[in-house]
Amino acid sequence: MPLFSETGSTTILEPLPFADWQQRPAWPAVSLANTDPVEDLAPHVGRLRLIVLSFPKFSDGRAYSQARLLRGRLGYTGELRATGGVLQDQLPFMLRCGFDSFESDQKGFGEALAKTRTLFSVVYQPAEDDRATASLLRLSRRNVHPAV
Amino acid sequence: MPDTHFYQPKHFYQYDDYDRALVGERVEQFRDQVRRRIAGELTEEQFKPLRLTNGLYLQLHAYMLRIAIPYGTLSSRQLRKLADISRKYDRGYGHFTTRQNLQLNWIKLQDAPDALAALADVDMHAIQTSGNCIRNVTADHYAGAAVDEIEDPRIWCEIVRQWSTLHPEFSFLPRKFKIAITGSPNDRAAVRVHDIGLRLWANEAGEVGFEVIVGGGLGRTPMIGKTLREFLPRDELLAYLEATLRVYNRYGRRDNLYKARIKILVHEIGAEKMREEVEAEYAAIKDGALKLPAETIEAIARQFAPPPLPHRPAVVAEVEGLKLEDRDFALWLKSNVAPHRMAGYRIVTASLKPAGAPPGDASAVQMEGVADIADAYSQGEIRVSHEQNLVLPHVAVEDLPAVWRALGRLGFAEANVGKITDIIACPGLDYCALANARSIPVAQRISNHFAELARQHDIGDLKIKISGCINACGHHHVGHIGILGVDKNGVELYQLSLGGDVDFGKTAIGAILGPAVTADKVVEAVDALVHTYLDARSDGERFVDTYRRIGAQPFKERVYAAV
Amino acid sequence: MAKNLSGDLSVASANRLVDGVVVFLDDAGQWTTRFELAAVARDKRAGEILLERARAEAFDVIDPFLVAVIEDDDGRFEPISLREKIRVSGLTFDAIAADAVRYA
Ligand code: SF4
Numbered sequence: 005m006p007l008f009s010e011t012g013s014t015t016i017l018e019p020l021p022f023a024d025w026q027q028r029p030a031w032p033a034v035s036l037a038n039t040d041p042v043e044d045l046a047p048h049v050g051r052l053r054l055i056v057l058s059f060p061k062f063s064d065g066r067a068y069s070q071a072r073l074l075r076g077r078l079g080y081t082g083e084l085r086a087t088g089g090v091l092q093d094q095l096p097f098m099l100r101c102g103f104d105s106f107e108s109d110q111k112g113f114g115e116a117l118a119k120t121r122t123l124f125s126v127v128y129q130p131a132e133d134d135r136a137t138a139s140l141l142r143l144s145r146r147n148v149h150p151a152v
Numbered sequence: 153m154p155d156t157h158f159y160q161p162k163h164f165y166q167y168d169d170y171d172r173a174l175v176g177e178r179v180e181q182f183r184d185q186v187r188r189r190i191a192g193e194l195t196e197e198q199f200k201p202l203r204l205t206n207g208l209y210l211q212l213h214a215y216m217l218r219i220a221i222p223y224g225t226l227s228s229r230q231l232r233k234l235a236d237i238s239r240k241y242d243r244g245y246g247h248f249t250t251r252q253n254l255q256l257n258w259i260k261l262q263d264a265p266d267a268l269a270a271l272a273d274v275d276m277h278a279i280q281t282s283g284n285c286i287r288n289v290t291a292d293h294y295a296g297a298a299v300d301e302i303e304d305p306r307i308w309c310e311i312v313r314q315w316s317t318l319h320p321e322f323s324f325l326p327r328k329f330k331i332a333i334t335g336s337p338n339d340r341a342a343v344r345v346h347d348i349g350l351r352l353w354a355n356e357a358g359e360v361g362f363e364v365i366v367g368g369g370l371g372r373t374p375m376i377g378k379t380l381r382e383f384l385p386r387d388e389l390l391a392y393l394e395a396t397l398r399v400y401n402r403y404g405r406r407d408n409l410y411k412a413r414i415k416i417l418v419h420e421i422g423a424e425k426m427r428e429e430v431e432a433e434y435a436a437i438k439d440g441a442l443k444l445p446a447e448t449i450e451a452i453a454r455q456f457a458p459p460p461l462p463h464r465p466a467v468v469a470e471v472e473g474l475k476l477e478d479r480d481f482a483l484w485l486k487s488n489v490a491p492h493r494m495a496g497y498r499i500v501t502a503s504l505k506p507a508g509a510p511p512g513d514a515s516a517v518q519m520e521g522v523a524d525i526a527d528a529y530s531q532g533e534i535r536v537s538h539e540q541n542l543v544l545p546h547v548a549v550e551d552l553p554a555v556w557r558a559l560g561r562l563g564f565a566e567a568n569v570g571k572i573t574d575i576i577a578c579p580g581l582d583y584c585a586l587a588n589a590r591s592i593p594v595a596q597r598i599s600n601h602f603a604e605l606a607r608q609h610d611i612g613d614l615k616i617k618i619s620g621c622i623n624a625c626g627h628h629h630v631g632h633i634g635i636l637g638v639d640k641n642g643v644e645l646y647q648l649s650l651g652g653d654v655d656f657g658k659t660a661i662g663a664i665l666g667p668a669v670t671a672d673k674v675v676e677a678v679d680a681l682v683h684t685y686l687d688a689r690s691d692g693e694r695f696v697d698t699y700r701r702i703g704a705q706p707f708k709e710r711v712y713a714a715v
Numbered sequence: 716m717a718k719n720l721s722g723d724l725s726v727a728s729a730n731r732l733v734d735g736v737v738v739f740l741d742d743a744g745q746w747t748t749r750f751e752l753a754a755v756a757r758d759k760r761a762g763e764i765l766l767e768r769a770r771a772e773a774f775d776v777i778d779p780f781l782v783a784v785i786e787d788d789d790g791r792f793e794p795i796s797l798r799e800k801i802r803v804s805g806l807t808f809d810a811i812a813a814d815a816v817r818y819a
Contacts, residue, residue, distance in 0.1 A: 063201060063284070065324025069401045072321055077436065093185060093202055100320035111193070123181055126174040128314040129390075130441035131321070137441075138170035138314065139448050146447065190733060196777050210777060212802050214735040244813020260734035509818035515811045563817030581798060582806045590797075593808050642796045 005087070008114050009105040015083050019056045032082075038066035042073050049080040057103070062089030068101045075102035075132040092116035096123055102132035163296070163459040163531065164225045165310045165452060167275040174317070175272045178279060182206045183265035190262065205285055205323065207278025208264055211583050217242075217259040217267060218281040223291035223309040223333075224252035224536040224543075228523035231534050233274040235519035241267040246519070248504060248512040250576060250627055251330070252290045252536045253281055257583055279317055284325045286316035286397070290332045292340040293537035296458055297499050297545040299491045303352045303360050305335035307453045308389065311444065315390050322397050326404035327412035329397070330369075342538065344368045344377045344659040345630060347414045348396065350389075361385050364392060366426065367418030370624035374661045375415045378423040380430055387449065388434075390442040395434035399426070459531045464496035464548040474553050483567035483605055484556055492546065500530070500544040500555055501537065502564040503574065507603035509563070510592045511577040512540030521562040529555050540576055541569065571608040572616060572682070573599045576627055580620030580637060581644070587620035589637025589644035594618055594674050601675045602682075611682055614695040617652070630654045632696040633681060634662040635674065644671045650681070650707060651699050666708055673715040680714040681707055724784045724792070725762040726753035727769035728802070729776035737802045738776060740769045746776055750803045755784065755792060 007014050017033035019025075025034040026044075033054035036042065045052065055074060057067035067086065074080040083105050086098055090108040095117055098106070106117065127135045167175075182202070189199040203209075207218040219234065226234075234254055238246045241263045242256040249255055259267060271277055281288055289312045291305040292298065312331060316322070322329070333350040334341040343349025349365035362384040368377025384392050396414075403421075405411045418426045475482045490499040502522055504512050514522070522542055526534045529551045535543035542564070547555055559565040568574045575598060578584065580591025595618055602608055617631030621638075628634035634649035645668035652662030669677050682695075684707045689698045699707065727740040731748075738746040739753035747753070756762040762781050769779035782799045784792045794800050801807060811818050 062198070063324050064406055065284075065322070066402055066406075068321045068324065069398050072398075091198060093198075094324075096318070097320040097323050124174060124177050124318070126170045126177070128174070128317050129319055138174075141170065142168070142451065143445060143447055146451070192774060210730055210735055212798070213737055213805065214730075239813055243810065245811045262733045506818055510808065510810070513811055513818070515815045516813045517816055518811075521816065561816060581801060582808065587798070590807060596808060644797060 005107040005109050006113070007085075007105060007107050008117050009083075010117060011104075014085070014105045015054045017054050019054055035087075036070065038064065038070060042070045042078070045074070045080070046078050049074070049078045049082075052080065053082040054085060055080065055082065056085045056087055059086060059088035059090055062091050062094060064089070068097060071098075071101040071103055072132055092120075095120040100127070100131040100133045100135075162227060162455075163457060163533065164223075164227075164306060165455045171314075172272070172275065175275070175277045175279070176269075178206075178277065178318070179265060179268045179272050182268060186261060186265055201283055201324075203261075203264075204283035205280055206264070206268065207281040208259070208261070209282060209585075211257065211579075211585050212581075213583070214257060215259045215261055215264065216583070217256045217264060217278060218249070219254045219256070219271060219276060219278045220281050220288040221252045221254060221276075221536050222288060222313050223295065223306040224293045224538075225295075225306060226534045226536065227274075228526045228532040228534065230274045230276055231519050231523040231526070233270065233276070235516040235523070237267055237270050238519070239516045240270070244516045245513055247510075247579060248514065248536050248540050248542070250538045250540060250578075250625060251288060252293075252538060253288060254536070255579070257579070282328075283323075284327050284329075285323045286312075286319065286325075286329045286331065289313055289316070290330070290341055290346075290538060292334045292336055293535040293543050294340060294490065294499055294545065295335060295535075296456060297492050297497075298336050298338075298340075299493050300336045300338050301493065302337075302354055303335045304453075304456045305333040305341070305350075305352060307449070307456050308333050308350065308352070308362075308386075310452055310456075311389065311449070312393065315393070315442075319397075322401060325397070325401055326406045327409070327414075329400070329414065331393075339655070340538075342627075342630070342654040342659075345370055345374070345627075345654065346377065348393065349377050353383075355383055359385070362389060364396075366396060366430075367415040367423070368659075369413055369415045370627060370629045371413070372410050372622050373413075373415065373419075374624070374629040375419065376659050376661070377415075378418060378426075380423070380427045387444040387446070388438055390444060391438045391440065392430070392434050394442055395437060396430050398433055399429045403429070458493075459533075459546060461494050461497060461531075461546060461548075464550055466495045466549060468550045468552075471549060471552055480565075480567060480605065481553070481556055483609055484565060485552070486609065487567050487571060488565075488569045489552065496549055498547050498549055498552065500547045500552070500559075501569045502542040502544065502559050502562075503566040503568055504541050504564060505568060505574050505599065506563045506566045507573065508596050508600045511575050511595050511599075514542075518562050518564065521558070522564070525555060525558045528558075539569075539574065541574070567605050568608055570613045570615070572602045572611050572614045573608060575599060575616045575618060576631070577618040578620050578625035580618075580626075584620060586623060587637065588622075588639035589620050589646065589671070591618045591620040591626055591637060594635065594637075594646065594671065597675050598678055601679065611686070612694055614682075616678070627654075628652070629661045630659070631662060632694075632699070633678060638668055640668070645669065646671065646674050646677075648677060648681075648711070650704060651696060653696060663704060665704060666712060669711075669715045676714045677711045680710040684710045723757075723759045723762060724786060725756045725765065725781040726750075726784055726792070727756075727765045727779050728753075728782045728799075729769065729773065729779040732775050732777055740765065740772065740779070744768060744772055746772065750792075753792070755786075756781075
């Protein structure tokens with residue numbers, strides 16, 4: 005399946021399925037099912053360079069939580085790849101949850117990815133992309149103009 | 153463009169440029185998705201969740217657009233716009249639902265983006281009114297006006313609305329997710345039958361917080377929610393919700409559509425284990441970015457500050473006189489008018505259930521009429537109740553006769569609120585692709601049969617709720633009399649249940665009475681139920697009280713002798 | 716399922732993509748809003764072929780399916796199930812008109 009990222013750079017490391025990887029935890033690339041416990045990666049996140057999370061169907065959203073936990077809770081900074089049912093209309097959500105590479109065979113996916121960040125100028129909730137939420141922006145605006 | 157909206161003070165949340173930008177951008181995103189679908193670039197399977205999260209269903213005869221009315225609060229300007237949209241893109245009428253939404257039944261896919269853009273003009277949307285995501289958050293329709301209110305729940309609904317809108321983690325949940333919030337001990341938002349119900353209350357120290365109730369719901373497996381947290385500090389609400397949703401997103405069942413709601417997860421792992429999981433997740437995030445700064449809460453709360461209502465007399469001779477002269481007015485005062493937190497004011501319910509009408513439907517002209525009445529007599533504000541009526545929250549006692557007459561001219565002054573003809577009914581098989589049987593014609597027949605107002609008032613409070621299938625959009629499980637349409641070999645049958653309730657502390661799921669009855673026998677069956685009650689009741693007892701006292705047997709005997 | 720004594724008559728139906736309107740496949744393989752123009756399959760095998768054909772023509776419609784119908788003595792067809800009758804003939808009550816101030 006074609007692989008995409010905003011920067012164009014992706015690793016060529018071959019990820020091991022979680023069960024195999026547990027036998028060889030020194031290997032820097034792992035692929036998780038969306039029922040695998042991301043918490044178990046905690047001692048290894050510093051070493052990992054690629055984690056692949058899977059969407060068995062595009063409508064199965066478990067990997068969004070896995071992604072946020074990896075980024076936000078475990079502090080993983082390597083490549084986080086989405087695979088399986090990955091469609092362009094999920095990209096705004098995926099980018100916000102911390103995914104940065106995508107396997108998709110949807111036509112036009114690359115063009116869509118390049119435009120995704122232009123779709124929404126406002127976000128309402130904190131996530132893994134460090135965008136300032138509307139409510140934070142309002143606060144700072146109020147602090148500049150306390151009367152408002 | 154001059155716009156009166158900016159000059160008319162409002163007493164609920166008003167969009168700022170951030171909110172407007174987001175809703176506008178969402179419309180343009182959807183416009184592109186519709187274009188790609190029509191061009192064949194998206195399959196129906198791929199497109200369906202996209203249109204659903206923009207409120208667009210495919211029903212039997214057309215697309216249906218479900219418009220969110222957040223916390224059931226509308227300005228007159230917004231209601232006029234809804235009328236306008238219904239005329240321009242639909243057939244000039246709409247259906248107010250049990251979840252404080254408005255459904256338009258005859259929308260074209262190709263028009264949907266324009267209809268949504270028109271909605272955005274008045275700061276409204278249809279985002280997440282369907283799909284497996286967090287739905288429109290509902291609230292007490294008397295919020296901000298009720299006598300018994302501890303705090304206006306809409307402040308919190310708005311905070312939750314923003315947090316849940318396009319939530320990147322929770323847009324593909326196992327199943328839909330419904331949240332309701334009440335600020336009164338007298339729950340009018342049915343918080344115990346929602347995925348999450350939140351009840352504001354003041355503890356002994358006088359601090360206000362939430363009771364968090366999780367895993368309630370109707371549908372195939374009706375359940376009453378369990379209290380996960382007795383008291384949650386208000387500023388930790390979003391962290392607690394995020395923790396709960398995360399546990400649900402990770403562990404909720406996805407193998408079986410009918411077992412995918414959070415209530416099944418709570419049921420299967422038990423409330424204790426659920427609490428542990430949620431509390432552990434919550435502990436990890438509670439001091440993070442979701443903690444609500446006091447300034448943020450205050451800024452939103454300020455927008456819900458009660459309107460400065462001028463002093464008006466509490467006792468008015470004209471009202472007292474009319475009450476003696478006109479029986480219908482007297483009955484209307486009794487059933488459709490509720491106390492207001494300010495002396496000299498009342499909360500008025502416009503009944504969208506005139507005798508024989510499809511429950512909850514209003515024509516464009518009627519919507520505009522209600523908007524005019526709200527401008528003249530209710531601070532330009534309207535509420536939508538989960539009982540499918542419209543509410544004028546701030547009416548002066550002095551103005552009651554005028555409001556009554558004006559509503560009467562619209563056919564919305566039926567003195568039947570809470571009575572046997574104030575029927576809740578889902579769209580049923582006339583519209584709905586999932587239905588087993590019709591709901592509206594059944595409601596119409598019952599309504600016509602019991603149309604006589606004095607008789608209705610004699611029968612007293614009696615809630616009939618009708619669903620056309622087990623999805624229970626008509627909340628039949630919590631009707632004093634619940635009616636569920638089922639299909640047997642292509643024939644519509646109706647299953648009756650008794651004893652359901654949603655009053656706070658008394659939330660109960662009705663029990664099935666016996667074999668389902670045919671469509672032409674439903675009225676006889678209901679009539680038999682009513683007669684059983686009338687014969688057996690003791691003083692002051694409502695239908696459901698009598699049922700609780702004497703049990704199902706007498707009702708059963710009389711019904712099955714009659715049908 | 717009730718046994719269809721009339722011999723498995725069926726027509727192919729769907730909803731039109733752009734507006735959701737109920738349509739039927741006619742003899743020429745076009746989608747029409749007129750039920751009376753629907754191509755009728757007279758047995759199970761013909762039904763399968765009709766459905767195949769409907770699916771092949773499904774670019775502008777959503778999820779084609781077969782509707783069981785019966786034929787009366789005058790050779791007119793009617794769907795068997797209430798749901799499909801309603802899809803053919805519309806609401807079974809009068810919806811309120813756009814300019815109505817009361818329902819009657
Ligand atoms: S209860 Fe069933 S028939 Fe009624 S609107 Fe909901 S899904 Fe449709």
